Amino acid sequence: MKILVVEDEPKLCTFVCAGLSQAGHICDQAADGAKGLEAALMNDYDLILLDLMLPSMNGFEVLKNLQDFGKMVPVIIFSALSDTENVIRGLDYGAIDYLRKPFELDELLARVRTVRRRALGQSATKLQFEDVEIDLLSREVSRAGKSIPLSNREFALLEYLISNANRVVTKTQILEKVWDMNFDPGSNVIEVHLSQLRKKIDRDFDVPLIQTVVGRGYTIKGKRLK
Template sequence: MKILLIEDEIKLAGYIRMALEQAGYVVDHESDGTIGLQTAMVNQYDLILLDLMLPSQNGFDILSNLRSFDNYVPVIIISALGTTEQVIKGLDAGANDYLKKPFEMEELLARVRVLQRQHTPKSLSKLKVEDLEIDLLSRVVKRGEKTIALSNREFLLLEMLMINPDKIITKAQILDKVWNMSFDPGSNVIEVHLYQVRKKINDGFEHQHIQTVINRGYILKTSKSAE
């Protein structure tokens, strides 16, 4: 699950980001309202955590702009503005939830999990390709009877490959989806992460699911296509 945090309190943002990443989520952070809106519009997120009192553009306007452009990514407002009128205004503007500051981090994580369950159809909560299976909610990865531990980025990489079995995924596609970065031919960030994923998924098994396609990208190859 990929989350965008739009929060201008840098110290608080650091705590929230650390808690979310420890819980297994991938988090991008913006501290400016206008930049946060631009980031939300050009990238794909599963959830946005949105402060209201932001420089450049407040959270109410960000939310209104998102919805006016038919961007219905789930949004949890996190704000010190906690009157009944403000909560109603935020929910009526299109927020899915409203959490008043200060809050316990465990409560925020619980609310994130609720939205994740609500917006992940049961039929799509697991991906399975032959003997390889990942649970998108519990973040458990198994190959056969072997449970495999992956980092947050590694999990997103594997998810992307499993959604597209037997299809070549380019470096540019991976950078855009997993890192929100433009293609940089000089960067080896993908090679480093894919090496780890490939090693964890392939080691100990005859069929090598994850393969490199030289000068093109990466592929999750089924045993049937390898015949």
């Protein structure tokens, strides 16, 4: 998933983003509320992790502005404000979860996995598309029973393509969902990663799944079984 972390403590923000990246997520950072709101409005995130005590604009104001702008994105608050009043206020302002500081990284990652499962519309942790099987927790991929090791970025690309199966996705859409906001759109890195993913997913099999639609983008053809 592509996740925005809005946190003004640099060490904590770096620690959280490192953990998210190791778990295969794409992580952007914002050090104050105004920058976080701007990033959330300009980019397409799957989840926002939001502190409440922020410079320039507090977390409650960020939540209210997201609602006012109609930006429907799941938000998990993580804050040292642990009293019941603030928890209720945060949830009433639209957050889907509230994690009290200090917290264990494993607990945060578990809550992120819950958001991912909800986004997929299922409680299961595995996907099957044609003869491709994906374990979202262990991040293991196989095709026709053959294990296929993927990098974090290749895994994110494959998951995004399968979630949009039989639809053409543009380079811009891939940039928004699989790369961070500092990525240079003029780079050919997307093409390179897609080429590598194709070699791993399609090269040794009779039926290729990933296709280029000239002038439009990319698609993966087939049937999602679960």
